[in-house]
Amino acid sequence: MTQEDVAREVGVSRTLVSFAFRGAPGVSNETREAILDAAQRLGYRQNAAAADLARKQPSAVGLYLLDLRNEVYADIFYGVREALEEAPNRLILSVSPTANSLGRAAVDSLIEARIGIVIAATLLDSDADVQELAQTVPLVSVARRVPGVDSVYSDDPAGAKAAVRHLLELGHTRIAHLAGPPHEGHQGRRRAYERMMSDAGLPPRVVTAEDYTQEAAEWAILPLLADSGRPTAVFAHNDVLAVGAREAAYRLGFAVPDDLSLIGYDNSRISRLHGIGLTSVDLHAPELGRSAGRAALERLANPLAPAVDLSSSPRLVVRGSTAPPPAEAQKDRP
Amino acid sequence: MTQEDVAREVGVSRTLVSFAFRGAPGVSNETREAILDAAQRLGYRQNAAAADLARKQPSAVGLYLLDLRNEVYADIFYGVREALEEAPNRLILSVSPTANSLGRAAVDSLIEARIGIVIAATLLDSDADVQELAQTVPLVSVARRVPGVDSVYSDDPAGAKAAVRHLLELGHTRIAHLAGPPHEGHQGRRRAYERMMSDAGLPPRVVTAEDYTQEAAEWAILPLLADSGRPTAVFAHNDVLAVGAREAAYRLGFAVPDDLSLIGYDNSRISRLHGIGLTSVDLHAPELGRSAGRAALERLANPLAPAVDLSSSPRLVVRGSTAPPPAEAQKDRP
DNA sequence: CTGAAAGCGCTAACAT
DNA sequence: ATGTTAGCGCTTTCAG
Numbered sequence: 094m095t096q097e098d099v100a101r102e103v104g105v106s107r108t109l110v111s112f113a114f115r116g117a118p119g120v121s122n123e124t125r126e127a128i129l130d131a132a133q134r135l136g137y138r139q140n141a142a143a144a145d146l147a148r149k150q151p152s153a154v155g156l157y158l159l160d161l162r163n164e165v166y167a168d169i170f171y172g173v174r175e176a177l178e179e180a181p182n183r184l185i186l187s188v189s190p191t192a193n194s195l196g197r198a199a200v201d202s203l204i205e206a207r208i209g210i211v212i213a214a215t216l217l218d219s220d221a222d223v224q225e226l227a228q229t230v231p232l233v234s235v236a237r238r239v240p241g242v243d244s245v246y247s248d249d250p251a252g253a254k255a256a257v258r259h260l261l262e263l264g265h266t267r268i269a270h271l272a273g274p275p276h277e278g279h280q281g282r283r284r285a286y287e288r289m290m291s292d293a294g295l296p297p298r299v300v301t302a303e304d305y306t307q308e309a310a311e312w313a314i315l316p317l318l319a320d321s322g323r324p325t326a327v328f329a330h331n332d333v334l335a336v337g338a339r340e341a342a343y344r345l346g347f348a349v350p351d352d353l354s355l356i357g358y359d360n361s362r363i364s365r366l367h368g369i370g371l372t373s374v375d376l377h378a379p380e381l382g383r384s385a386g387r388a389a390l391e392r393l394a395n396p397l398a399p400a401v402d403l404s405s406s407p408r409l410v411v412r413g414s415t416a417p418p419p420a421e422a423q424k425d426r427p
Numbered sequence: 428m429t430q431e432d433v434a435r436e437v438g439v440s441r442t443l444v445s446f447a448f449r450g451a452p453g454v455s456n457e458t459r460e461a462i463l464d465a466a467q468r469l470g471y472r473q474n475a476a477a478a479d480l481a482r483k484q485p486s487a488v489g490l491y492l493l494d495l496r497n498e499v500y501a502d503i504f505y506g507v508r509e510a511l512e513e514a515p516n517r518l519i520l521s522v523s524p525t526a527n528s529l530g531r532a533a534v535d536s537l538i539e540a541r542i543g544i545v546i547a548a549t550l551l552d553s554d555a556d557v558q559e560l561a562q563t564v565p566l567v568s569v570a571r572r573v574p575g576v577d578s579v580y581s582d583d584p585a586g587a588k589a590a591v592r593h594l595l596e597l598g599h600t601r602i603a604h605l606a607g608p609p610h611e612g613h614q615g616r617r618r619a620y621e622r623m624m625s626d627a628g629l630p631p632r633v634v635t636a637e638d639y640t641q642e643a644a645e646w647a648i649l650p651l652l653a654d655s656g657r658p659t660a661v662f663a664h665n666d667v668l669a670v671g672a673r674e675a676a677y678r679l680g681f682a683v684p685d686d687l688s689l690i691g692y693d694n695s696r697i698s699r700l701h702g703i704g705l706t707s708v709d710l711h712a713p714e715l716g717r718s719a720g721r722a723a724l725e726r727l728a729n730p731l732a733p734a735v736d737l738s739s740s741p742r743l744v745v746r747g748s749t750a751p752p753p754a755e756a757q758k759d760r761p
Numbered sequence: 762c763t764g765a766a767a768g769c770g771c772t773a774a775c776a777t
Numbered sequence: 778a779t780g781t782t783a784g785c786g787c788t789t790t791c792a793g
Binding site: 439440441442443446453454455458477479480481482483541 | 762763764765768769770771
């Protein structure tokens, strides 16, 4: 079923059919309707691949997501799609093989699908690699700032500081940080934590999850919590890891927040559930997605504009997972 | 950057480059390596759209997902991808606009992307519409049986029966069902519930969420729970809805399972969390995804084979959200 | 083993 | 307003 068939059915040339479909001028309303009608009747669907090929200017937007099991990426996805709603650009998804993969391969597959631009959330590759990637194809980095590359992100150090400050104000001194894998560009939360701790004259304690899964978080934090000098509070890199820490705590018989205060990051839906009530830093993922979508559209329209650098402010949302440290821990205080 | 460029670089014809890339026979190892090498050097990437166009036989598989905020679809996605891992077929994703949309539009967009087959999880359209859709493009229905169409699904009536039976055995008599929107092909759980209730001589009580979101579930069930003759147990269509019911219960000051027993469906990760511990029916979503992926590959290889009808057995996973009805409710028992 | 040539379905000048 | 024509990048006969 091609435009040819439709043209024959209506008795016009193939060009007219093409014009009619793109709403291009130069077709009488009468013919246009006849064409659309016939297409409908024949069940004709455009071949987007062929159209892109002929157009020479790929207009599709590729969206790379690190992990479908972390709801923050769903938020970003829906945000991006909202931004593209009015635009004619198709949205093509690519999901990372694991929650700890570099984005190169996935972005490559997007390139093979001939997208005009890729929105990436989030790239674990080094700054240099991302910059090189951005040389190959227009790229918008979401939730991470990469110098010289369009970036739409939240101020991670500010969010982390607010989280740690909250813990300090509650009276905690033994505060640990549950970090993700140490990839460049994703150290802002950890660094801000370390800075805050050292400013407070407190020893930092960082534990690293092997990837961004709940299971990895459980494994990583279990020994720390089992230790006698265990922390009274944990600030996790994100909600998925925080939930992992929470599971580990309960497995060891500790309660949150009675024995352990917990802060996550992303303010995802899970953090809002009764009985979980995770204090979390909201980076406004849907808005991040919308901004990224808009940025992509602008970049497509104006390839030579200077790189966008769009930072937003996160917000600490206090819920029931944080409380003053337990009494027996208080005696250790200076 | 095209095959032409690579050919020129190596000093061979374009055809050779094409052959080399597809691993087709007829290229000496020497030339092949030289070609792959040059391609690498030049940063050449295949144009999948053009290749598909020329090949005339689209090999990509399109995967339609109803809702990215329901983790069961992530499970299905990863399952499908696992099944396609070895295959050369690309996987293209399409996500429903809302958690209550018919799949037609999304599948249409997949068709425009010229996929060879679509795997749909889950279609809310009527059986007739799905059958018509399957006429247009090869289709594998996941988690729903559609007569005459390749279907990979779990035995919903069996799962629902096990859930209701569990509740009955605990001594509940006022058991409500929280259903999703009443779309054809998604009534198996509700019907089995009704059957079980009537077999037990108990009045069924069905409440319907407007879509498959947690929020809709909360809205739907709130009046029921606020009622004086409220149920002592709720069997929800899936975990997302069950979590909505749980939120509604706590908002009204009821505890699960002390005041209200709750059963979900899907056994998604959220149901396994400490403090949620939702009794749930496991339909083995990852395996469903893998089976669907394999079925799609087989259909592609053998377009004329009779429709696949692959049913699997769900399993009730009992956790802490179900318990005997509260004492004050016992007095109402016959 | 290599190359020439046709054509996939569509767009976009360029005619008429 | 409508038709002609030349590609887009690739695969695939068919001849060397």
